[in-house]
Amino acid sequence: MSLALVSMSHSPLLDFADPPADVTAGVDEAFDRARAFVADYDPTLVVSFAPDHYNGFFYDLMPPFCVGYESLSVGDYGTQSGKLDVPTALSEQLAQAVIDRDVDLAISRRMEIDHGAVQPLEILFGDIAAKPVIPIFVNCVAKPFTSMRRVRLLGEAIGGFLDSLDERVLVLGSGGLSHDPPVPQWATATEPQRDMMLDGRHPTAAARDARQQRVIDTAKQFAAGEATIRELNPEWDEEFMRIMAAGTLEEVDAWSPDQMALDAGNSAHEVRTWLAAFSALRAAGDYTVTSSFYRPIPEFIAGFGVMTAR
Template identity: 30%
Template sequence: MARDPEAVQGQVFRQGLAEVRGLVADFDPELVVMFGVDHVRAYQPIVPAVSVIAKASGLGDAGSPTGEYDVPADQVVALAADLLAHDVDVALTHETVLDHGFGQTFADLLGSLGARPVVPVHINCAEEPMISCTRAVRIGELVGQHFAEDPRRILYLATGGLSHAPQALAQGVRGMDEEERRRVNMEGSEVALAWLNEDWDRRFLANIATTERGWIADMEPTMVEEAGCGANEVRSWLAAWAAGGRPLRTVAYEPVTEWITGMGVVAS
């Protein structure tokens, strides 16, 4: 998307993103709780299954923004303590640099990385082992409970997904520099295109348009087989869905072949 500055590709998705940007502006959030993903950049020597982040800046990869996030560290620590009290072994990241798995969507919807206070919650979706999708839902539910009595207007935001399998990620990006990642992805674009699965994407979007959860355990065993390794990132969607506790309306969906990705945007 960032490599298409003329905005020729993904018109349906772009229009949906613009609609949701308007919804966010109307809601005027006082705090954003963001469930995001990392592509083995922020987390390399140690990869926590789940982490809350007390200080962060933007890496600027893939055209994503740079700068500092406005993170209320005391509130992040309080969330970590609450999750630990509920038997979630969450890590506390004191400082890190986040890639486009956080920054691109945050800036697209809110304008800049420092536009609103944000509590970043990282869920590992890039490398095995990962928490189950059911566990991601439970973590989201607990985050929602933590902020339930907070009088502020809180926006739950997620990034990642839907069906895709960039070949650097599929082969294992650990040890690759940025140039090699890009080369492997570009050379493997035709292979990756085979993982774009519109039927799977639409089934997932239909399921989160309810509050029913019985489908999640059935989806997970074949998720990567059907929709590629990038589909692991729907864990972040599920966490935000559970935190908000409301059905999510599909604002737009489009399988964008140039981006080798099923692109969707939803809102409550």
């Protein structure tokens, strides 16, 4: 019936950092606009494109894309844990439709998701089970990365399927923009880090707390100008957002993973979720961005953006 879009940065530090008051007010206002946009649209189905941060997907088997037939939030960083309301039969139809369009897509009948997928649902709906949600994992942290062109084609295939439904579909893109948090890289990781990256499912509470505290401490150091992680890149962020708003998505087809990391940090690959979401939206026809927010926020270790479109 119709498609609408919300793309937003997420940050595990939303409840653990204290940016300047004007920055916090700006983020809150952007979230309020997004909530009002979604409430007015009143979706009957949500399709969420999100990354994972070695909480649900690991190097024992790392697909470029995966659709969940059932899904469970692990509840990291104080986010809501528990099951999503996944319409399994519809997820199965979506997977088959995408594969029929020559885009390979893994499936999971027990997808575990983390704050990257959960935060937008909490912010927009207040409860991760408030709406039927089809979760779609896009690998944004673990090399090797598929091309940006392939991400665009994934979104296009999914959007073509969604456009055929008698639903009001909200597509979510969760992640980015420029940021380089202390997520380990296999080539430089310690043996304990490699063990976690290979299969770190269901850690002890102490292990999860220690891992999360490392991120929180790095954010404090980064805000004070004392961390060694890569700086945020507002120019790169704003150019990416311009391309998404303009609908000229092919402009990023040739962006290489190595250059993206060099320009905007290792976790800038999370913009792949935005690209997939905007590509799905464009598959249903021309669109217009109805609101846009951007601020570089060191306290969140993120170039932080929120966009809505119809």
